[in-house]
Amino acid sequence: MSIRATEQRETAAGEIVGAGGAATGVAATGGNGFYPNGRPVKKIDGTTVRMETEGLTVRYGVSTFGIQDVSMPVFDRSVTALIGPSGCGKSTFLRALNRMHDLGVDIEVTGAAILDGENIYEPQVDAVTIRRRIGMVFQKPTPFPTKSIYENVCAGLRLVGMRRKNVLDEAVEKALTDAALWDEVKDRLRSPGGSLSGGQQQRLCIARALAVEPEVLLMDEPTSSLDPNATMRIEQLIQQLKEQVTIVIVTHNMQQAARVSDYTAFFYVGEMVEISRTQQIFSSPREERTQEYLSGTFS
């Protein structure tokens, strides 16, 4: 399957499934060919598009481009890997997907990032609400230093007003179980989050992100500070998580992209060069630059 950004927009119009249309991926998209917000589900080659960018451009200052005119789909309940050399804009792109650039001084985002058919950069869209639906895990594990394991996991719920203990308890257990950390920490939920090992801390951060039940999970090089063993656990976890959530992962490591992802997008100097099924991009990339990067001609 080839899903070049430009072609994709052309096919898109014909692929929108109307009411009553047979839709796959019903659970996550509300069923009956509609997203939970009531907008019609968009499909490309029969696969549901959960997120999509159109001409997404991020500028630092007046002239420096972080990314330029990136248009690509993110498919529902799959793993999309973003690869490319350092400074190619893959993290910039990822952070634009949940409006993480909002706080940056002198950063300008133009174009659209569309979740369930709705542009998250529309003025009436609240960034805080969007971030509850699109979670994020960072390169360095960032447990909240003053909080216990328990408080870390339920921070996203508690700090927006959820007080009911049974709800929190349940959410914490579920999130930690989903993040494959429950068995290791269930007897010491009250100890500080910082007391865990690096790999455990990263899974704690994943649990924390999962606790607010996001629909999309953005991961920015989540294993780059971890040892091979912890990396393997996170990768296994990603495989389990994609049953429920849509995952976009930035990785420096091409082998990792090949191992964990269903789709891979190659970024180079602020542009998205090509996106394809992972298998295809690694075996027969369409673009010469992709070919050169993957074969190690430049990095």
Place this chain on the structure above:
Amino acid sequence: MTLKARYARDAIIQIVMVLLTALVVIPLFIIIGYVVINGISALNMDFFTQELGSPARAMRGRPTGLVHSITGTIVIDLVALVMAVPFGIATGIMMSEYQEHPLSPVARLMTSTLNGMPAVLMGLLAYGLVVKNTGGFSALAGSVALAFVMIPIIARTTESVLRVTPWGLREAGLSLGIPRWKVTTSLVLPAARAGVVTGILIAFARAAGEAAPLLLTSFGNNYFSLDMTRPMDTLPQRLYSLAISPYKQWHAMGWGGAIILLLFVMITFLVGRLVIRRMERQMEQ
């Protein structure tokens, strides 16, 4: 350079550092020693239980003391602290967390200016704001003056400790869909709390030693009072008036008061250190 020469140079530099440090520390010990030697004789039971009264009391050997200055210092300083902490921390947050806000650079300029301003001007300000408008000197006016001394210090230290808390903490909070103000108050501020407390202590100690702002506000009082609406005595200011008085007995009491003021500041820092160490240990575990 030979290995021996490098060792020698290392040793010389170490000696120079020790000497320079000693130069800083020795005067401090001289001051403490001098104050203790001169004041220790004045410290007796009466000193801690009696009010000063008129000079006649001291001259005729009747019981006299500085209990009213000690309680006054504690009351005025604590009230000032309660007033200053919210403003100081809020300004610090504005300067560090809301740098894009137009008030942020203004606040930074103002706090730097206020930090360098003679404290007597804070007294003048409180005089104009409180004393003039309430019709008389009062402990409350003194607290307001000291709060003005404390606010820029608290704001500055809060700003600098917030700035060194990892940026990732904010992003992690925001990425969970936690509103920005809540990220600041519930995640960033607690992570920086040891530094914030240090700033509050520095401000408190600094204000506790100020006499000038109080001359025009809490005014001073020879008698015991806990009424915030009336003049109240404080140690720094009492030291000043005892020192310039013509009575030998009062001079001795002044030295005694200086010991108490020193202890007051030292205990503040000691308790503060303990609190901070506990906070730090909690975070490390």
